Amino acid sequence: MSLGFLTRTRGRGRFDITDWLTWIYLFTAIFLMFGPVLWVVLSSFKTEAALQEYPPTLLPLAPITVSVEGYEEPLQLFRVIAGEHEGKVLAQVRRIGLMSQMVDPANPAEKLQVNINDRVPEREFALALENYTALFDRFNFGLYFWNSAFITVVATIITVLFNSMAAFALSKYQFRGRTIVFVLIIATLMIPPTINLIPIYLVVAELGLVNSPWGVIWPAVATPTGVFLLRQYMLTIPDDLLDAARMDHASEWKVYWRIVLPLSAPALAVLVIFSVMWRWNEFLWPLIVLSRSENFTLQLALNSFQGELQTAWSNLLAMTILTLLPITLVFAVLQKYVTTGIASSGVK
Amino acid sequence: MFAPIAEAAGWIYRAVFNLLEWPMLAIQRLTGPQRIAWVFLLPNLVIFGAFTFLPIILSFFYATTGSDNILLADRPYVGFQNFSVLLNCENYLDPNSCQRDLFWRAIHNTGWFVVLQVGFMILFSLITALVLNQNIPFRGFFRSVFFYPVLLSPVVVALIWKWVLQRFGVLNAALEGSGLPTVNWLLEADWAFFWIIFVSIWAHMGFYVLILLAGLQSIPSDVYEAAEMDGASKWRTFSRITLPLLMPTMAVVVVLSLIRAVQAFDEIFVLTGGGPGSATLLVLQFIYETGFAVQPRIYGIAAAASILMAVVLLVLTLLQLRVTRNQAEGGST
Numbered sequence: 001m002s003l004g005f006l007t008r009t010r011g012r013g014r015f016d017i018t019d020w021l022t023w024i025y026l027f028t029a030i031f032l033m034f035g036p037v038l039w040v041v042l043s044s045f046k047t048e049a050a051l052q053e054y055p056p057t058l059l060p061l062a063p064i065t066v067s068v069e070g071y072e073e074p075l076q077l078f079r080v081i082a083g084e085h086e087g088k089v090l091a092q093v094r095r096i097g098l099m100s101q102m103v104d105p106a107n108p109a110e111k112l113q114v115n116i117n118d119r120v121p122e123r124e125f126a127l128a129l130e131n132y133t134a135l136f137d138r139f140n141f142g143l144y145f146w147n148s149a150f151i152t153v154v155a156t157i158i159t160v161l162f163n164s165m166a167a168f169a170l171s172k173y174q175f176r177g178r179t180i181v182f183v184l185i186i187a188t189l190m191i192p193p194t195i196n197l198i199p200i201y202l203v204v205a206e207l208g209l210v211n212s213p214w215g216v217i218w219p220a221v222a223t224p225t226g227v228f229l230l231r232q233y234m235l236t237i238p239d240d241l242l243d244a245a246r247m248d249h250a251s252e253w254k255v256y257w258r259i260v261l262p263l264s265a266p267a268l269a270v271l272v273i274f275s276v277m278w279r280w281n282e283f284l285w286p287l288i289v290l291s292r293s294e295n296f297t298l299q300l301a302l303n304s305f306q307g308e309l310q311t312a313w314s315n316l317l318a319m320t321i322l323t324l325l326p327i328t329l330v331f332a333v334l335q336k337y338v339t340t341g342i343a344s345s346g347v348k
Numbered sequence: 349m350f351a352p353i354a355e356a357a358g359w360i361y362r363a364v365f366n367l368l369e370w371p372m373l374a375i376q377r378l379t380g381p382q383r384i385a386w387v388f389l390l391p392n393l394v395i396f397g398a399f400t401f402l403p404i405i406l407s408f409f410y411a412t413t414g415s416d417n418i419l420l421a422d423r424p425y426v427g428f429q430n431f432s433v434l435l436n437c438e439n440y441l442d443p444n445s446c447q448r449d450l451f452w453r454a455i456h457n458t459g460w461f462v463v464l465q466v467g468f469m470i471l472f473s474l475i476t477a478l479v480l481n482q483n484i485p486f487r488g489f490f491r492s493v494f495f496y497p498v499l500l501s502p503v504v505v506a507l508i509w510k511w512v513l514q515r516f517g518v519l520n521a522a523l524e525g526s527g528l529p530t531v532n533w534l535l536e537a538d539w540a541f542f543w544i545i546f547v548s549i550w551a552h553m554g555f556y557v558l559i560l561l562a563g564l565q566s567i568p569s570d571v572y573e574a575a576e577m578d579g580a581s582k583w584r585t586f587s588r589i590t591l592p593l594l595m596p597t598m599a600v601v602v603v604l605s606l607i608r609a610v611q612a613f614d615e616i617f618v619l620t621g622g623g624p625g626s627a628t629l630l631v632l633q634f635i636y637e638t639g640f641a642v643q644p645r646i647y648g649i650a651a652a653a654s655i656l657m658a659v660v661l662l663v664l665t666l667l668q669l670r671v672t673r674n675q676a677e678g679g680s681t
Contacts, residue, residue, distance in 0.1 A: 022479055026490055029476070032550070033493050036508045037500075039518055043511060055521035166392035173385035181389060188400045189665070194611050194632055195658040198410050198639050198651050199403035202418055222395035252384045253372035257365040281501035283614045284632075288640050299503045303618055306507060313511070320507045327499050335492055338499075339558055 037324075044317035045127040051313050062126035066091055069108045078102065078119040085112055089122060131318035139315060141322065143294065144301040147213060148280060151297060155217040156275040160268060162221055167230035168256050172242060182231070189224045194284065201288060215289040216282070216297075226271045233267035234260060273330075273338055280327060298323045410651035416644035423648075430652035451653060453626045454634040461545060461630060462609040469549045469556065469605060470598070476553070477560035478590075491561070495554035502614030505551045510534070510619055513543060534620055537627035544616045544628050551615060552608065556601050563597030564590070596674070603668040610660055631657055 043051060045060040065074035068091050075091035078100075090102035090112060100119065102112045135141035170182050193200060200219055201210075209215030237260060245255050261268070283299050290296060296304065302323060305316050331338060376384050406420070411430055413423035438445035443452035480491055497505065512519055513533040520530040533539050567590065575585045613632040616622070622629035622637075631653065639650030 022482060022484065025475070025479055026484075029490070030493055033497060036512050037496075040508050040511055052516075054516040055525060056516075056518055162391040162395065165388040169385040169388035173382060173388075175382055175385045178385075181393070184401075185392070185396065188396065191400065191404060191658065192607075192611060192661065193399075194613070195654045195661065196400070196403040196407055197635065197654065198647050199406035200399055201640075202406060202420070203398055203403060205418060218395065219399040222392045222399070227392065246381075251369065251373045252376055252381055252388075253365075253369060256388070277499060281499075281503075283502050283618075284636065288636070299501050302503045302507060306510070306618065316507065317511065320504055324500055324504045327501070328496075331492075331496065331499050336488075339491060339495055 040317055041321055044131055044314070044321045045129070046314065047128040047131075048312055048314040050128070051317075059125055060127055061123040062128065064122045064124050066105050068103060068105050071108070075103070075105075077105075077122040078114075079122050080114055080119045082118040083115060085114055086118075090114065090119070092119075128314065131314045132322070134315055135319055135322065139305075139319065140293075140301075141319065144296050144298045145322075147295060148297040148299070151213050151216050151282075151286075152276055152279040154213075155221060155279045156272055158217065158221045159223060159226055159275045160271055163223060163226035163271065164230050164261060164264065164268065165256070166222075166227050167234050168260050170227070171231045171234035172237075172239065172255075172260065185222075185224050185227050189228075193219065197284075197288060204289060210289055211292050211295050212289075213295065216286050219285065220278070220282075223275075225274070229271055230264060230267050233264050237263050269337060273334060276330065277327065407651050407654060410647050411655050412648075414648050416646065418645075418647065426648065430648040431656075434649065434652055434656065448649070450626055450629065451631075451634055454629045454631045457541070457627070457629055458610065458612075458631045460541070461612060462606060465545045465548055465609050465612070466602065466605045468545070469553055470601060472549065473553050473556040473560055473601070474598075476557045477564055478586075480557070480561055481564040491558070494557045497551045498554040500551065502551070503618050505547060506615045506618035509543065509547045509550075535624050537624055540620050540624060540628050544620060547615055547619060548609075548612060552605070556605060559601055559604075560594070560597060563594050567593045596671075599671040599674070600668070603664060603671055607661060607664050607668070610657065610664065 042058065042060060043056075047060075047062060050057070050061060064077045066077055067074045071093065075093060077089055077091055080086055080088050080090060080102075085102075088104065091105050093101045093103055093111065095101070095116065098116055100114050100116050102114050102119075103110065104112070166185070170178060204210060204215045204219065207215075207218075209218065241259055241263075242255050245259055250258065281299065282297070283303070286297050286300055287303070290300060293301070293304065298319075302316070302319055305319065372384075372387075375387055379387065409420050410423075412425060412427060413420065414426040414429065415423050417423050434448050434451055436447040437452060440446075440452070443449045443456055446452040476494055480487060480494075484490070500508075511517060515532050515535075519533070523530050531539055533543055571589055571593070572585065575589055580588070611632055612630055613636065616628055616630060617633055617636075620628040622633050635650045635653050635657070638646050638653065
């Protein structure tokens with residue numbers, strides 16, 4: 001068993017078997033990781049008819065139509081592959097049973113009869129952009145996007161504000177009960193909300209927040225992860241800086257937002273990235289709290305469309321792409337910060 | 349282009365926090381400069397109290413009361429009946445002999461899922477981290493390749509694979525094209541179970557690759573140089589140096605992924621809905637359906653099942669704390 005390639009850490013100068021294995025592994029990985037996403041991107045530009053096709057074509061193709069003299073509507077082009085007119089490219093006028101009445105676009109006067117099994121449609125590369133535009137016209141995409149964006153942005157702002165205030169208190173003050181509070185907050189890491197669904201639902205219901213975006217926002221803004229992350233970072237800010245500001249008669253509040261917050265920017269950025277990711281992708285809790293479709297987030301809308309019997313895959317796939325697009329763009333821009341942030345803090 | 353935006357954001361930031369200056373100063377006069385810490389803690393503690401601590405206590409009330417009322421005052425006390433209903437089994441290895449057969453099927457499925465998903469995910473994450481730890485071109489790019497699915501929402505992940513795996517999907521087309529038999533992947537019990545494991549590895553692996561990679565990079569290179577000078581084989585270097593030094597990171601990865609796997613729900617719910625039949629039904633989906641999706645909503649049973657799951661998670665988390673502490677101490681040895 002050649003596991004050598006797994007242990008190699010430095011290049012040897014020549015391209016040996018371990019390099020081959022490495023590259024085969026990496027290219028298989030690219031194919032497996034990106035392939036399905038790419039396939040959905042390509043599929044999302046196909047018409048519903050093209051999506052029903054089996055086996056599917058790689059690229060989105062659409063039938064070619066031509067306008068022929070003497071006919072008002074554009075006619076669809078076919079290549080005849082057998083029979084009397086084999087090799088010609090003809091436009092179909094109409095179909096009668098198994099026979100198709102066709103004309104040569106160059107010579108529209110003469111009508112030709114072709115068996116429908118003897119012809120294949122002529123097609124060209126074309127993007128079915130209507131899959132995307134229909135989302136806005138018929139599927140309320142704008143509303144779901146707004147709901148998701150509202151929850152993500154508002155929840156992230158509140159999360160960062162509340163968590164940084166708590167972290168400030170826990171890192172920069174000596175008061176009785178500090179350790180207990182900190183331990184209590186960290187202990188909640190052990191109790192993921194998923195095992196408290198029913199009582200949390202009761203609290204949300206009692207507060208009248210069922211079917212409201214606030215019912216999704218409030219329960220998860222006090223993240224123990226965020227408090228922990230920020231506290232650890234704030235501990236590294238020297239207290240002298242704070243005392244100097246206090247000498248200048250700055251209030252504690254001012255010390256917090258003029259000194260500590262700006263200096264914690266790197267840790268805040270990590271928390272912002274996490275929070276955006278959590279909120280945009282959140283599924284189970286919104287599924288429980290939001291039951292009316294006008295309150296749905298994008299994730300819920302996607303889920304409910306795919307659950308319907310008559311799912312139009314063309315629209316569903318387009319919506320999938322638009323849902324993954326914002327996160328993909330954020331990742332493309334902030335890639336380095338995301339990966340190093342996660343690697344260094346060990347949370348997701 | 350970004351400068352005006354940053355300037356505007358800074359302006360809003362100052363305006364908002366300045367607005368709170370006077371109220372906070374008034375509070376500070378009342379509390380003094382030390383006890384104001386509690387004011388800073390207050391928002392977080394209120395949310396924690398309302399949505400974490402209170403619910404933990406309430407969940408015991410739900411688990412020991414019956415009926416389909418959500419309001420606790422309307423729920424009759426039933427003692428440990430909910431637990432005994434869930435645990436009433438002639439043979440725990442055979443879900444059909446249990447009063448709540450779906451619960452036990454979900455436990456069996458979750459057990460297998462946890463073992464297989466965590467096992468294979470860690471194996472592939474380790475191989476990937478080792479490959480990426482080499483001096484290869486475009487390393488950052490390849491790291492992102494593995495990490496990208498981690499960012500995708502579970503619903504998107506499930507829909508992507510649903511589209512690939514459907515009866516007339518691209519996978520079946522490729523199989524047919526190469527003369528192999530096609531399968532209705534998500535409607536055959538064993539295959540559906542295979543795919544929920546595959547898809548959840550696909551979606552989460554990148555996260556663990558990152559952690560393992562960070563662990564590998566913290567191994568000092570002079571250790572390897574010494575091994576090379578001693579003429580150690582590659583396999584020996586791996587098994588005697590890399591693996592032992594990576595063990596603390598590995599332990600963290602194992603426990604983290606175990607905790608996640610026990611709570612698996614989102615992708616699987618959208619991908620298979622627990623089907624076919626109950627072949628891919630996991631515990632969290634059972635809780636969700638018992639408590640929220642099926643009428644009447646049997647809150648008591650769902651809460652009791654949650655508590656049983658919480659016990660498992662608690663054990664795993666304590667394990668994690670132990671492992672993390674060992675890792676912190678192990679760093680000095």
